[in-house]
Amino acid sequence: MPPPNVTGLSPREGRPGRTITIRGEYLGNDAKDILSIMIIGYECVHFAEFQSSSKVLCRVGPVQGEGEVVITTRSGGKGSCTVTFRCDTSNIDPMEELSIWVDEDDPYDEKVKKKVFALQKEVDPLGIRQTFPRVPSAGRQLDQLYPDGSSDLMRENFNPARFLIERHRETHFQELQKGLDHLKLMNMQLSVGPKALVKNNLETFIECHDTLTAMHQLLLRNESMSEGGSLTEKLEFILKDTVKCAEELFHDVLSRKDRADKMRNALNIMQRFRFLFSLPRNIEKNIKNGEYEIVINDYERAKSLFADTEVQVFKKVLMEVESLVQGFRGQLVKKLQELPSTLDEQKRLIRYLLELHAEGDPAWKCIQHQHEWLLKLIQSCKTDYQHVENTAPSSVVAPPSEDVTACPPQINLPAEGAFSTVTDVSFQDRAGYFGKDEAKAPQQVLFVEELSALVIESVPDLWRLAQAYFSGSLVQGMDSSKLKMRNPQGEKKFQAMISEITNLYSDLIHASFFPAYLKELAEGSKHMKDRREAIGAFEPFEDCRLERSSAWLPFCVRQIRTTLLALQDMSLKVEVLACIASAGNTLQMHCANILTEHTVLDIRKLHSRENWKVETDEGGCITSLPILFENRVMDWVLSLKEVVLDSSASLSNKALEVQSTQLFIRVLCAFAACLNNLAIADSSAVSDEVAVVSTNFSAFSVLGGHDIIEDIPSQAKQLLIVMSNCSHCHDVVVARLANFFEGRGYPGGSEAKLAAQEALKEVDDKAFSRYIDLKSQPILVRLQEGIFSGGFDFAECARPKGVRPYLQDMLLELVRVHLEVFSISSSLVARVLTALLDMISETIFTLLDDVQEFSANGALQAKLEILALEQSLSAYKSQDSLSHLKKAKDLLSSTEIGADDQMALLDLVMEFRQRNLLQLLCFVPTRSGRNSAKGKR
Numbered sequence: 042m043p044p045p046n047v048t049g050l051s052p053r054e055g056r057p058g059r060t061i062t063i064r065g066e067y068l069g070n071d072a073k074d075i076l077s078i079m080i081i082g083y084e085c086v087h088f089a090e091f092q093s094s095s096k097v098l099c100r101v102g103p104v105q106g107e108g109e110v111v112i113t114t115r116s117g118g119k120g121s122c123t124v125t126f127r128c129d130t131s132n133i134d135p136m137e138e139l140s141i142w143v144d145e146d147d148p149y150d151e152k153v154k155k156k157v158f159a160l161q162k163e164v165d166p167l168g169i170r171q172t173f174p175r176v177p178s179a180g181r182q183l184d185q186l187y188p189d190g191s192s193d194l195m196r197e198n199f200n201p202a203r204f205l206i207e208r209h210r211e212t213h214f215q216e217l218q219k220g221l222d223h224l225k226l227m228n229m230q231l232s233v234g235p236k237a238l239v240k241n242n243l244e245t246f247i248e249c250h251d252t253l254t255a256m257h258q259l260l261l262r263n264e265s266m267s268e269g270g271s272l273t274e275k276l277e278f279i280l281k282d283t284v285k286c287a288e289e290l291f292h293d294v295l296s297r298k299d300r301a302d303k304m305r306n307a308l309n310i311m312q313r314f315r316f317l318f319s320l321p322r323n324i325e326k327n328i329k330n331g332e333y334e335i336v337i338n339d340y341e342r343a344k345s346l347f348a349d350t351e352v353q354v355f356k357k358v359l360m361e362v363e364s365l366v367q368g369f370r371g372q373l374v375k376k377l378q379e380l381p382s383t384l385d386e387q388k389r390l391i392r393y394l395l396e397l398h399a400e401g402d403p404a405w406k407c408i409q410h411q412h413e414w415l416l417k418l419i420q421s422c423k424t425d426y427q428h429v430e431n432t433a434p435s436s437v438v439a440p441p442s443e444d445v446t447a448c449p450p451q452i453n454l455p456a457e458g459a460f461s462t463v464t465d466v467s468f469q470d471r472a473g474y475f476g477k478d479e480a481k482a483p484q485q486v487l488f489v490e491e492l493s494a495l496v497i498e499s500v501p502d503l504w505r506l507a508q509a510y511f512s513g514s515l516v517q518g519m520d521s522s523k524l525k526m527r528n529p530q531g532e533k534k535f536q537a538m539i540s541e542i543t544n545l546y547s548d549l550i551h552a553s554f555f556p557a558y559l560k561e562l563a564e565g566s567k568h569m570k571d572r573r574e575a576i577g578a579f580e581p582f583e584d585c586r587l588e589r590s591s592a593w594l595p596f597c598v599r600q601i602r603t604t605l606l607a608l609q610d611m612s613l614k615v616e617v618l619a620c621i622a623s624a625g626n627t628l629q630m631h632c633a634n635i636l637t638e639h640t641v642l643d644i645r646k647l648h649s650r651e652n653w654k655v656e657t658d659e660g661g662c663i664t665s666l667p668i669l670f671e672n673r674v675m676d677w678v679l680s681l682k683e684v685v686l687d688s689s690a691s692l693s694n695k696a697l698e699v700q701s702t703q704l705f706i707r708v709l710c711a712f713a714a715c716l717n718n719l720a721i722a723d724s725s726a727v728s729d730e731v732a733v734v735s736t737n738f739s740a741f742s743v744l745g746g747h748d749i750i751e752d753i754p755s756q757a758k759q760l761l762i763v764m765s766n767c768s769h770c771h772d773v774v775v776a777r778l779a780n781f782f783e784g785r786g787y788p789g790g791s792e793a794k795l796a797a798q799e800a801l802k803e804v805d806d807k808a809f810s811r812y813i814d815l816k817s818q819p820i821l822v823r824l825q826e827g828i829f830s831g832g833f834d835f836a837e838c839a840r841p842k843g844v845r846p847y848l849q850d851m852l853l854e855l856v857r858v859h860l861e862v863f864s865i866s867s868s869l870v871a872r873v874l875t876a877l878l879d880m881i882s883e884t885i886f887t888l889l890d891d892v893q894e895f896s897a898n899g900a901l902q903a904k905l906e907i908l909a910l911e912q913s914l915s916a917y918k919s920q921d922s923l924s925h926l927k928k929a930k931d932l933l934s935s936t937e938i939g940a941d942d943q944m945a946l947l948d949l950v951m952e953f954r955q956r957n958l959l960q961l962l963c964f965v966p967t968r969s970g971r972n973s974a975k976g977k978r
Contacts, residue, residue, distance in 0.1 A: 109125055490597075500542060
């Protein structure tokens with residue numbers, strides 16, 4: 042309800058004891074809602090009569106002057122007033138005309154009630170009959186000029202200046218001088234004394250003496266005429282007898298009257314002070330009903346009215362009330378110590394205790410008690426989980442598989458930014474995070490979760506209570522006399538309390554995952570030893586294989602981060618939260634290493650998931666392996682971003698951010714090791730391994746969802762697939778991952794890219810070398826056997842009729858190689874055929890260099906075959922092949938060949954090209970092949 046607002050008074054002027062009508066808005070819901078009615082600064086609520094929320098009747102107290110009428114309610118607080126009331130306390134002549142009503146029943150001026158006023162106007166002490174009527178407006182001005190003075194001659198605060206202004210403001214100066222002379226004369230007459238009085242009134246005194254003498258003679262004459270005794274004695278006897286008879290007749294009536302008077306007086310007293318006599322019963326009833334504010338208001342009202350009373354009955358009632366209030370204080374203290382409790386409830390109870398003048402500082406005691414309770418709660422949480430750890434069966438915790446090749450549990454990562462607020466990981470959402478394995482979570486993980494929840498729920502309320510205490514908002518609006526002196530060292534002590542809580546929290550986190558930490562505390566400084574003692578008995582958790590599973594550590598890091606975010610909203614010193622940040626950073630580093638180890642292990646084992654099915658992607662043909670690799674790396678980056686290195690969170694770990702580059706290099710280079718396993722493995726071994734995988738897994742749902750492998754390619758094709766995957770990862774995947782890495786705010790993406798590309802290049806070279814070895818061996822054997830087949834001798838051979846069959850067979854073998862390579866990746870054709878042509882050229886040169894002598898026909902035959910080879914593979918010539926072929930031609934230059942033979946040689950070459958046109962078309966690179974090869978180079 043809004044504050045009360047007094048807008049009208051009826052009447053607006055009066056004397057003390059006058060009942061006035063107060064009108065306005067929001068003047069209270071009922072009589073209990075009105076706490077105070079101040080009329081010109083005097084509390085008059087005890088004489089009020091509630092009519093409605095817009096009307097209240099109240100009797101004016103013993104006040105004087107002019108002021109406001111202010112009402113204070115429980116529901117609206119202290120109100121305001123737009124009008125004023127003027128109270129006139131001067132003695133009023135019954136014949137004087139006034140503009141205000143004078144209540145004949147004036148309870149505040151008993152002397153006036155008993156005084157009998159003369160029916161004539163008061164004689165002016167100056168002897169001047171000229172007076173003027175009082176004007177209300179002039180009276181208000183005089184009250185402002187002379188607030189402590191009065192014009193009444195009978196009052197102690199009589200002020201002559203106010204008297205002259207009020208009574209003789211229009212009297213001439215000469216008249217005032219005459220009045221002064223009259224006043225001096227009257228004063229002189231009073232100073233003469235009683236002798237002058239007798240002298241001036243001698244005749245009157247003689248008349249009084251004669252009258253008394255006559256009365257005495259008449260009395261003596263009556264006594265002499267009466268029969269015996271004095272007349273007064275007989276009269277005295279008659280009166281005594283009459284009194285005795287009356288007492289006998291009216292004894293019972295008078296006794297009953299006395300008892301009735303006593304009862305009436307008692308009832309009047311009880312009725313008049315019914316508030317005090319019914320207060321104990323009302324206090325008990327209101328405490329039982331929970332109406333604590335009414336109890337406090339009634340107690341304050343009783344103390345203000347009867348605190349200094351000397352009446353024994355009142356003192357006895359007040360002692361009973363004080364006893365009830367003391368018990369009520371004890372109830373409030375006990376209720377304040379019942380935890381957990383809401384902050385508003387604690388503030389309300391503290392205000393009640395302050396208003397009841399409780400001993401000590403209830404607010405500071407509450408802060409200390411809540412701090413001790415929170416420490417005990419943390420210790421109880423530790424004891425409960427260690428008890429579960431020691432008594433639970435071994436099947437409660439699901440350790441990772443003992444098989445080092447087993448895939449670790451996958452992390453269910455939330456959407457980006459899902460953990461940016463304090464409420465992102467709630468205590469009740471554990472099942473949603475852990476999924477089906479919630480019951481198998483390690484005990485230390487559950488312990489960290491509940492411990493963080495305790496700190497998040499309890500410490501902020503403790504901090505807000507302390508801030509309200511230190512800032513004074515806890516007692517805002519209360520009477521300053523009720524306030525306790527705040528602890529001057531309170532803020533420093535409170536920071537120490539919070540530091541004790543955060544140290545215990547961080548130490549328990551450290552001890553849960555790193556048992557050696559307790560030994561470091563015990564061997565450290567005195568402060569570290571004190572922290573070790575605060576932890577108490579602590580048995581390391583039995584599950585030491587937690588590092589093999591990366592599913593729990595990120596969750597623990599999130600819990601610590603959420604706790605730190607909740608505490609950072611409070612104005613705590615940096616060193617108070619440094620221990621939590623240290624625990625989070627340590628666990629972050631540990632978590633990052635574990636995540637990286639598992640990711641590297643997963644990527645290294647991807648070779649066992651290779652299905653050898655080639656699919657076309659940007660830049661070439663690849664299998665599912667690069668896609669699986671890219672997805673796994675992205676999952677790892679998101680894990681680090683969301684779980685460990687979230688820049689929006691408060692756990693700033695610069696060391697880990699720098700180390701992230703090395704971790705990224707390890708993850709990227711792990712795929713090179715995976716491809717290397719495929720490149721160096723024997724065909725039979727790879728086939729067997731893949732066959733086992735195909736048998737054990739009906740579908741690769743874990744890492745890609747591929748079908749069962751039906752056809753396993755040859756070792757040569759496997760090498761080509763490895764090279765194609767290497768090339769694709771080198772040019773596309775690694776660059777994309779580096780951009781993804783840097784796009785998430787990590788440094789060193791370019792450095793990791795270069796390192797990964799270098800590792801992939803090594804694997805590619807190794808696979809390429811092995812493939813060339815596989816393919817060149819049969820070609821070179823055919824070349825070595827075919828060049829001298831049939832006992833061919835270059836010194837004694839017939840004139841050449843065409844290219845010999847061995848060269849055509851060799852070209853057919855190259856066509857098969859071309860087809861095999863082109864079916865996997867067109868970008869590898871030029872590289873493979875160039876390398877094979879280099880080896881063929883070198884072999885031809887070596888074989889021809891061993892020939893002792895060339896005849897003209899032999900030189901012509903050798904030159905024909907060199908030209909045929911050179912023109913057939915002209916698109917794949919290199920500096921090495923050109924050099925070897927040139928050296929071979931130089932060996933034939935010593936033998937002279939005529940012009941006719943030269944023409945015949947050209948015809949035979951042309952005939953060879955026409956005869957093998959289809960085969961030679963295979964060696965003509967397509968535009969896409971040239972572009973692809975050019976791009977790869």
